[in-house]
Amino acid sequence: MQSETGKGMALEARHISFRYRKQKDWILKDVSLTVEPGERVGLTGPSGCGKSTLAKILAGYEEPLEGEVLLDGSLLPKKGYCPVQMIYQHPEQAVNPRWRMEKILCEGWIPDEKLLEDMGIEREWLRRWPSELSGGELQRFCIARVLGPRTRFLICDEISTMLDVITQAQIWQKVLELARKQRLGMLVVTHNMALAEKVCTRILSIHDCSLTSINGGIAG
Amino acid sequence: MERTVSDRVFFHRLKINTRTRVMVFLCLAAVYLLGIFFWGLFMPERAFEVNYTDKLLPPGAGHLFGTDFMGRDMLLRSVKGLSVSMVIAFLAAGVGSVIALAAGVAAAVLGGRVDGFVNWCVDLCMGIPHLVLLILISFMLGRGERGVTAAVALTHWPELTRVVRSEVLGVRSSQYVLAAYKMGKSRLSVAWNHVIPHVLPVYVTGVILLFPHAIMHEASITFLGFGLPADKPAIGVILSESMKYIASGNWWLALFPGIMLLTAIMLFDAIGENLKKLWNPDNGNE
Numbered sequence A: 001m002q003s004e005t006g007k008g009m010a011l012e013a014r015h016i017s018f019r020y021r022k023q024k025d026w027i028l029k030d031v032s033l034t035v036e037p038g039e040r041v042g043l044t045g046p047s048g049c050g051k052s053t054l055a056k057i058l059a060g061y062e063e064p065l066e067g068e069v070l071l072d073g074s075l076l077p078k079k080g081y082c083p084v085q086m087i088y089q090h091p092e093q094a095v096n097p098r099w100r101m102e103k104i105l106c107e108g109w110i111p112d113e114k115l116l117e118d119m120g121i122e123r124e125w126l127r128r129w130p131s132e133l134s135g136g137e138l139q140r141f142c143i144a145r146v147l148g149p150r151t152r153f154l155i156c157d158e159i160s161t162m163l164d165v166i167t168q169a170q171i172w173q174k175v176l177e178l179a180r181k182q183r184l185g186m187l188v189v190t191h192n193m194a195l196a197e198k199v200c201t202r203i204l205s206i207h208d209c210s211l212t213s214i215n216g217g218i219a220g
Numbered sequence B: 001m002e003r004t005v006s007d008r009v010f011f012h013r014l015k016i017n018t019r020t021r022v023m024v025f026l027c028l029a030a031v032y033l034l035g036i037f038f039w040g041l042f043m044p045e046r047a048f049e050v051n052y053t054d055k056l057l058p059p060g061a062g063h064l065f066g067t068d069f070m071g072r073d074m075l076l077r078s079v080k081g082l083s084v085s086m087v088i089a090f091l092a093a094g095v096g097s098v099i100a101l102a103a104g105v106a107a108a109v110l111g112g113r114v115d116g117f118v119n120w121c122v123d124l125c126m127g128i129p130h131l132v133l134l135i136l137i138s139f140m141l142g143r144g145e146r147g148v149t150a151a152v153a154l155t156h157w158p159e160l161t162r163v164v165r166s167e168v169l170g171v172r173s174s175q176y177v178l179a180a181y182k183m184g185k186s187r188l189s190v191a192w193n194h195v196i197p198h199v200l201p202v203y204v205t206g207v208i209l210l211f212p213h214a215i216m217h218e219a220s221i222t223f224l225g226f227g228l229p230a231d232k233p234a235i236g237v238i239l240s241e242s243m244k245y246i247a248s249g250n251w252w253l254a255l256f257p258g259i260m261l262l263t264a265i266m267l268f269d270a271i272g273e274n275l276k277k278l279w280n281p282d283n284g285n286e
Helices: A051-058 A101-105 A113-118 A123-127 A135-144 A165-182 A193-199 B002-041 B074-110 B112-127 B130-140 B144-154 B158-172 B175-182 B187-223 B235-246 B252-279
Strands: A011-018 A028-035 A040-044 A066-071 A084-087 A153-157 A185-189 A202-207 A210-214
Touching: A011 A051, A028 A051, A028 A066, A028 A185, A028 A210, A040 A051, A040 A193, A051 A084, A051 A153, A051 A185, A084 A135, A084 B175, A101 A123, A101 A135, A113 A165, A135 A165, A153 A165, A165 A193, A185 A193, A193 A202, B002 B074, B002 B252, B074 B112, B074 B144, B074 B158, B074 B187, B074 B235, B074 B252, B112 B158, B130 B144, B130 B187, B144 B187, B158 B187, B175 B187, B187 B235, B187 B252, B235 B252
Parallel strands: A040 A185, A040 A202, A084 A153, A153 A185
Antiparallel strands: A011 A028, A011 A066, A202 A210
16 A cells, blocks of 8 residues: 555655753654655654654654654645644644634635534534533544645644543544545554554654654554 | 423523623723713813802712812812823823733744843833832923823833733644644734734733723822822822811711722723623633
C-alpha cells in the first residue's frame, strides 16, 4: 500500500531538535520521521518525553530549533489552510465558548450530512453552546471540522484519553473509516499501547530524545 | 409524575425570570442615572438660587431634601452636583478606557519591550496611593474643574489596561485561535471573530465599573478641597459644607446628598456586575 505513493508525497520530519529554553535539556535530538499517506503511525512513550512536542512541530504549531518539517518535499505552508491538522486532547479548550456548535463546525469547511451522521453528531446539537455538550460530543465536532478535503495528514494528540471506553471505541472506528476513505496519513500520539496496537500500522516510541521502532500494529 | 411536570414548569418560569429581572433592573437603573444626569445638565442656575427667607428648612413638602444656610434647595443642588460629577466621570472613563485599550492591546500584541514598558507604567501608577496621585495632578494643574477632570481622567487606566492585556494574551494563545490560523483564517478574521467578541464584554464592563470610582474620587478630592471650587454645586462641596452644620443638628444637609451619591455609585456598580453576569458564556442561558 505504501509503495504506491510517489517519492516525497509524505509528511516528513528531518533531523529535528527542540528544547523550550536555552538552559534546559534537549527534548528532541536529531529526530527523523516520515508519515506516508494512508499510514497510521503510533507514537508512545512516558509522560514528558516529548510526544506532544513532536506532534506540535509536525503540525506546524512549534518551530523546530534544528531540522525541518517537509510536506511533499517543501516546507509547511505558513498561511492558508494547512493540510496537516491537529486534534487536541481537551476538546473544550479547542472550541470558542462564545460560538454556537454550528459556527465551530463550519470554521474550516462545510461538512456534509453524511459526515455528521458518520461521526454521530445529532442535528439538534448544532444550535447548542459548547458548555452544553459533553467532552465526547465536543471531540466529535473537533474531529469533523478538520476532516475536510484539504486535510491530508491528521495529528491526533491523545484525542481519546478524556473519553470513556465506549465513546473511545466509537470515535476511533469512525476516524479510521474516514481516514481509510480519504487516504489520510495519521500520527497517533498515545500512552495507551493497546490502543496504538489496535489502530496503527506501525508504532514508534520516544526514548532519550530519539525514536525507536516497536513491533506491533495492524496492517494498513 | 404530575409533580415533576409542575416542577419543570416552575423552573422554566424561574429561568426566564432571572434574565428578565436583570434586564428590568438594568433599564430602571439606567433610567434613574440618565434622568439625574440630564435633569442636572439642563438645570438653570436659578433653580437653586439663594433665598434667605427659607434658610435651613428641614425636609418637607416644599423642599424634599430641605434647604441650606443660604436657603438653596438641597434636592436640586444635589442633582446638579451629581450630574457635574457624572460629566467628569464620563470624561474620565472616556479618556481612561481609550488609553487602557490602546496600551493593553499594544502590550499583548507587540510583547517584548512594549509589554515591559506598559507594565512598568501600570506598576508606577498603581504603586502610588490613588488619592495622593489625584491630589498631585489636580494641584499641579491649578485645581479647579480642569485640574480634577485631568486628574480623574489620567489615573483610572491602569487596572483596565491590565485586564485588557491579560484577556488579549489569553485568547491569542488559546487552542481555538491557533486552530483557526491553521484552518486558513487571516489575522483580521481571527481578530474580528475570536478576539473582539472575547475582549469586548470584559472591556465594556470594565469601563462601566470605572464610573463609580471616578465619581467617588472626584467627590473625595473636592471634599478635601483640592477639586472643584466652593461656588460650584458639586457633591463634594455640598458634603464638605454640610460638615460645618451637622453638629448644630442640620442632619439633612449631609444625609440626603450622601445617600444620593451612594445610590448612584452602587447602581453603576450593580449595572457593571449584572452585565458581567449576562455576558458570561457559562451562565448566558440561565
